[in-house]
Amino acid sequence: MYLNFYGLREQPFGVTPDPRYLYLSAAHREAFASLYYGIEANRGFLGLIAKPGMGKTTILFHLLEKFRATARTAFLFQTQCNSREFMRYLLAELGYEGESQDFVRLHEEFNRRLLQEARAGNRLIVVIDEAQNLDASVLETVRLLSDFETPRAKLMHIILAGQPELADKLASPGLAQLRQRVSILHGLEPLPSWEIKAYIEHRMKIAGYEGEPVFTPDAYQAIADFTEGIPRNVNNFCFNALSLSYAMQKKLVDLDTVKEVISDLDITKLTTGRVPVSEPVVEPYYAANYVSNVPTHPVSRPAVQQRDRGEILSPEEAAAYMQEVALKLKKWQRSLEDSVGEARPKPRFQVDEEKP
Numbered sequence: 001m002y003l004n005f006y007g008l009r010e011q012p013f014g015v016t017p018d019p020r021y022l023y024l025s026a027a028h029r030e031a032f033a034s035l036y037y038g039i040e041a042n043r044g045f046l047g048l049i050a051k052p053g054m055g056k057t058t059i060l061f062h063l064l065e066k067f068r069a070t071a072r073t074a075f076l077f078q079t080q081c082n083s084r085e086f087m088r089y090l091l092a093e094l095g096y097e098g099e100s101q102d103f104v105r106l107h108e109e110f111n112r113r114l115l116q117e118a119r120a121g122n123r124l125i126v127v128i129d130e131a132q133n134l135d136a137s138v139l140e141t142v143r144l145l146s147d148f149e150t151p152r153a154k155l156m157h158i159i160l161a162g163q164p165e166l167a168d169k170l171a172s173p174g175l176a177q178l179r180q181r182v183s184i185l186h187g188l189e190p191l192p193s194w195e196i197k198a199y200i201e202h203r204m205k206i207a208g209y210e211g212e213p214v215f216t217p218d219a220y221q222a223i224a225d226f227t228e229g230i231p232r233n234v235n236n237f238c239f240n241a242l243s244l245s246y247a248m249q250k251k252l253v254d255l256d257t258v259k260e261v262i263s264d265l266d267i268t269k270l271t272t273g274r275v276p277v278s279e280p281v282v283e284p285y286y287a288a289n290y291v292s293n294v295p296t297h298p299v300s301r302p303a304v305q306q307r308d309r310g311e312i313l314s315p316e317e318a319a320a321y322m323q324e325v326a327l328k329l330k331k332w333q334r335s336l337e338d339s340v341g342e343a344r345p346k347p348r349f350q351v352d353e354e355k356p
Helices: 026-040 056-066 083-093 103-119 136-145 164-170 173-181 193-206 217-227 231-247 255-264 315-343
Strands: 045-049 071-076 123-128 156-162 182-187
Touching: 026 045, 026 056, 026 156, 026 182, 045 056, 045 164, 056 071, 056 123, 056 156, 071 083, 083 103, 083 136, 103 123, 136 156, 136 173, 156 164, 164 173, 164 182, 173 182, 193 217, 193 231, 217 231, 217 255, 231 255
Parallel strands: 045 156, 045 182, 071 123, 123 156
Antiparallel strands: none
8 A cells, every 4th residue: 555655644535525635616615604604694505516526525525523512413415315204314313213104103203303402402403415316295394394483483494405406406496495496506516627636635634645746737737637637536546546656666646657558547448339229229220121023222311310330329219210211111011002002913804793
């Protein structure tokens, strides 16, 4: 392991959302401040939305750490559930160990515990991570929980955190009442390229590193370009870069090392090259495979741009192409029926059905 080689006490680029390693870029600092003051101002519902790997969960853990002494907290991440299961998960976070499956009874138990915390002078902060997975009915249950309040203050604060799909759900007409209650909704942006160096050195310092930067300037720039400023990608890349440098007994992570890591992380080298099942290739029909006297050239595709064989069509192109195929087949079928009718022997005389 490279820890001793670089004089580190612990892993600087781990996969767990350790709040000690939170790097507050301008965007992360603004998001954290919005959530913190939203709770202080008793705003009730808050939202944090960002793409995967942007550091949402780390910010949330850091936020709960700030309120550890003055609030009771619950962190929920099991979001693929129904309303009854959601209430059970929430009560379990609050120490409830009952076996009741009755939704009304679970609701009453939650109300009792909420009032208990309020009498003790504690705020209740409920964080729901990966909230984009919540079904609309569960989101409505979450909305109803916010009705627990006094005329002067909210008894609980709910933070909905998730990926951009959560914003899509909140924007839907069916969840208008919930959207109206989310008073603060904030997002996160990728780290700018010039801030990648500060981010990496911050994590190295927290892990115990002392000395000159381990990464060369051109290495920092290459890392910024490859990872697109997404913190999780940076962590994964730096772990691989330090591991490779250690294997080569190099104290500096230079551009050559970074290029080798980029090559190692190129997942396209490991793919089979097969077409995904969800996006099948639409192959041209050959009439000769079905009837002998139909032309053997491929079906023309005037409405669809010609592509190389094996290239995936978009759903719109595939639909247009299949419509053309159906039309061609119908025309061929009519032409076949007409040709068969013409080939039948005509009767030599006609029977007059009216005569006996």
